[in-house]
Amino acid sequence: MKKGNVVMLVAAVALPLSFWALAPAGTEWAGTDDRVGELAQPAGRALLEGPAWTPATERLLFFGQATAGAALLAGSVWRMKARRGRN
Amino acid sequence: MSRGIFLHISEGFLPWTHAAGWTLISAPCFVYSLRCASVEMAAGPEARLRLAAAAGFLFALSALKLPSFAGSCSHATGVALGAILIGPAVMPALAFVVLLFQALILAHGGVTSLGANLFSLGVVGPMVAWLIAGSSTPSRARAFLAGFVGSLCVYAATSAELALAFPDAAGGVSSAFARFAGLFAITQVPISAVEGIVTAVVVATVNSYTQSPGGLTAPREVAG
Numbered sequence: 001m002k003k004g005n006v007v008m009l010v011a012a013v014a015l016p017l018s019f020w021a022l023a024p025a026g027t028e029w030a031g032t033d034d035r036v037g038e039l040a041q042p043a044g045r046a047l048l049e050g051p052a053w054t055p056a057t058e059r060l061l062f063f064g065q066a067t068a069g070a071a072l073l074a075g076s077v078w079r080m081k082a083r084r085g086r087n
Numbered sequence: 088m089s090r091g092i093f094l095h096i097s098e099g100f101l102p103w104t105h106a107a108g109w110t111l112i113s114a115p116c117f118v119y120s121l122r123c124a125s126v127e128m129a130a131g132p133e134a135r136l137r138l139a140a141a142a143g144f145l146f147a148l149s150a151l152k153l154p155s156f157a158g159s160c161s162h163a164t165g166v167a168l169g170a171i172l173i174g175p176a177v178m179p180a181l182a183f184v185v186l187l188f189q190a191l192i193l194a195h196g197g198v199t200s201l202g203a204n205l206f207s208l209g210v211v212g213p214m215v216a217w218l219i220a221g222s223s224t225p226s227r228a229r230a231f232l233a234g235f236v237g238s239l240c241v242y243a244a245t246s247a248e249l250a251l252a253f254p255d256a257a258g259g260v261s262s263a264f265a266r267f268a269g270l271f272a273i274t275q276v277p278i279s280a281v282e283g284i285v286t287a288v289v290v291a292t293v294n295s296y297t298q299s300p301g302g303l304t305a306p307r308e309v310a311g
Contacts, residue, residue: 015281040253040267044106046099050194061193062150062162069147069165073289076140080296083133 095186095204096248098197105252110202113179116210120179127177133297134173140293141169142181148285149185149208153278161274163282164241167234170213171220171290182209207244215240224294227287234286238279242271 053061101109127134148165169178186204189195196204216237220229250264258265 011284015284040100040249042097042099043102043252044099044199045103046197046199048191048198049098050191050197053194058193062152065150065188065193066147069143069145069150072143073140073147074143076136076143077289077292077296080133080136080140080293083136084296 095189095196095208096200096245097195098190098199100197101200101203101248101252103199105248106199106202108202109200109206109248113202113205113210116179117183117205120177120181120183120209123174123176124180127173137172137293137297138169138177140289141173141177142184144168144286144289145178145181145185148282149189153281161271161278163278163285164208164212164238165282166208166212166241167216167220167230167237167282167286168289168293170217170237171225171230171233171286172223172293174223175210175213175217178213179205179209182213203248204245207241207248211244212237212241225290227291230287230290231283233283235279235283238282239275242275243268246271 124138127138145165145168148163150162151165152160152162154160166178166182169181182205183201186196186201186208190197190201216233219236220233225233246264246267249267250260253263254260255262255266
């Protein structure tokens with residue numbers, strides 16, 4: 001990997017971490033959600049309500065989705081690298 | 088658990104006329120996208136790997152919740168990578184899978200709002216990112232801008248959808264749009280900046296391992 005990409009990759013990982021480090025105490029998991037919800041209330045009829053998870057389970061599911069996506073991305077890039085190496 | 092909007096408009100929030108309207112608008116985009124995705128799948132192993140990378144990126148970033156300095160959390164979108172590497176035409180199909188998964192499993196978004204969410208995440212964001220990138224091998228600055236602006240445009244589209252459904256009593260749709268967009272901007276501008284950086288890194292990495300540029304040819308192949 002090129003040096004410039006390594007620097008950007010470090011920045012890309014460090015930036016989100018800094019967000020968590022610098023976030024105000026008591027940052028809400030669904031803060032934006034609640035604020036927008038003050039302007040927009042349900043105006044239609046729900047066809048299918050999703051499961052009502054506990055906050056901890058919800059966070060775990062979000063983390064699981066992000067991890068699965070990252071694994072698929074990493075696996076694809078790894079296969080591309082292997083194919084390039086063979087050719 | 089809080090049931091709300093985030094990036095995706097929640098189940099039951101849109102009036103049924105709006106939900107039906109956005110579904111009608113998004114449906115042809117989705118059908119065309121399925122065709123483009125099948126062409127990409129048949130184009131060879133390298134094209135399939137690009138498609139898988141785009142799907143993984145979208146799946147990962149659309150669940151990556153980050154706190155903002157304003158004291159609330161939101162998540163990135165991940166729309167730019169696929170739009171740059173393959174073209175915007177395949178993105179509605181990928182976005183549909185993500186939105187359906189999140190609506191059914193995570194209770195995030197909804198079935199009635201799927202059309203509106205698909206239009207913002209699968210159509211508007213990728214199209215803007217693709218137009219900004221200009222090629223499947225953009226410079227880092229262009230890839231960053233594509234990720235940054237593409238992500239912001241997803242939220243701008245969501246704000247417009249909400250503003251149309253919930254116009255301000257005094258200021259109408261434009262005033263409502265300004266209020267929704269203002270709320271999203273607090274959290275989304277810094278998160279979109281991170282998304283732009285991550286997009287630039289992944290685009291450069293993927294392009295350094297692929298032998299033939301993909302991307303912008305996909306829609307034309309299908310049309311021909």
